[in-house]
Amino acid sequence: MRDDVTFGPETSAALRNFGEGRTPPPLVRALAEVKLACLRAVQETERRWSPEAFAALEAACGDVASGRRNGLFRLPLFQGGAGTSLNMNMNEVLASLACSFCAGQDLEMRFDPIEDINRHQSTNDVVPTAVTIALYRLLCLAENQVIALQEALVERERQFENLLMEGRTEMQSALPITLGQVFGAWAGAVERDRWRMNKLKERIRTVPLGGTAIGTCFAAPRPYIHAAERALRSVTQLPLCRSQNLPDETAHLDKWGELANGFSLCAINLFKMCGDFLLYTSSMSGEMEHPKVQAGSSIMAAKTNPVLLEHVRGLAVHIQGEAWKVGQYVALGTLQLNSYLPHLCASLLEAGNSLVRAISSFRLDFLGGLRVNATRIERNLAGSLAMMNALGPKLGYHCVKRLYENGEALPASLEELVVLAAEATGKAPEEIRELLSPGSLAGMNGGDA
Known part of the structure; x- marks a missing residue:
């Protein structure tokens, strides 16, 4: 196999226009999988390539999806053109890579980025489909973190079901409550996050694949469209389905606003919980102890800072900011297309990954090392x-x-x-x-x- 695999002139032009960056690997993988599904559909319905040529195309898609070629995808998501540059980058790399695989087997084959790799496709159906794949997987990661957090809180609810403590409203003494009930209340909020994320998987799983440019299926034969949908589910192993209203799926991105709101609400609940723990672990209360994970001060030796809670709270604010941006990008759609999908994808990937990081840090690092001071709790209550x-x-x-x-x-x-x-x-x-x-x-x- 040759080592001169590269992208072509359209990617070079995009790099000049938008600068060097890094296309997120999950999106690179997803777009390669979409291309593989489309190529399989073309081969199934048209027998366009010889078995050897098609094997090279499949191998190229698999090689890119594996992450080994991520260095060839240097475009930032902050770009114009609704993702055309991302699509052309993938088309050019796959064409070059497939030719390289053929040359390694002494086969003289040429693949055209448009006529072959992009056959029966448009940027406006393959890139949104890839975005759906990448974000669906991220949502599943976030959901798993939420489930684990709920289980951790429920475990402590049971552990402290008989430990009576002072309940407070408006920062004042109110009525007694058990610490188990306090943990149970936090678990209740997280349970709603879990429910929302499960529902969101159903809401975002539709794709516009086969709709081509504006959802009218222009230049895409019906047998190919159905074959591409089947191949996509097979390649990704995800419960994706073609939208029943392709012009709507192409023009409107409100489902991503819904996902952003789900991430944001989860972040808001985290922010509130961390605020509660800041009070409980403060020296004014002392009813809980923040894990001593690092020095609290460069001058005050007897001090522990709530760095983990501050870390999670800061991420929660960041997530809400990215979610707000998603709403603005959704609103920027015009007529039959929203050209800001790459920007929107960048914000959702940032929000989702930050949420996964925040929940993991809160659950493993903070809750895992949290200590309850039962003596102080009883004294404060009495x-x-x-x-x-x-x-x-x-x-x-x-x-x-x-x-x-x-x-x-x-x-x-x-x-x-x-x-x-x-x-x-x-x-x-x-x-x-x-x-x-x-x-x-x-x-x-x-x-x-």
């Missing part, structure tokens, strides 16, 4: 107004309010609170202790308390 509020139904709302407004000293321990409540109500201490149990205070007895 000395808070939360327990006093919890006894409102027994002491009476006005009694609790009077004690609070008169500046009565808060109990220093749960046992002191038992004594105070017993004196105020005339009930036996044992009965008060039962009222202060996790089952009663945190609503685990159906509210009968």
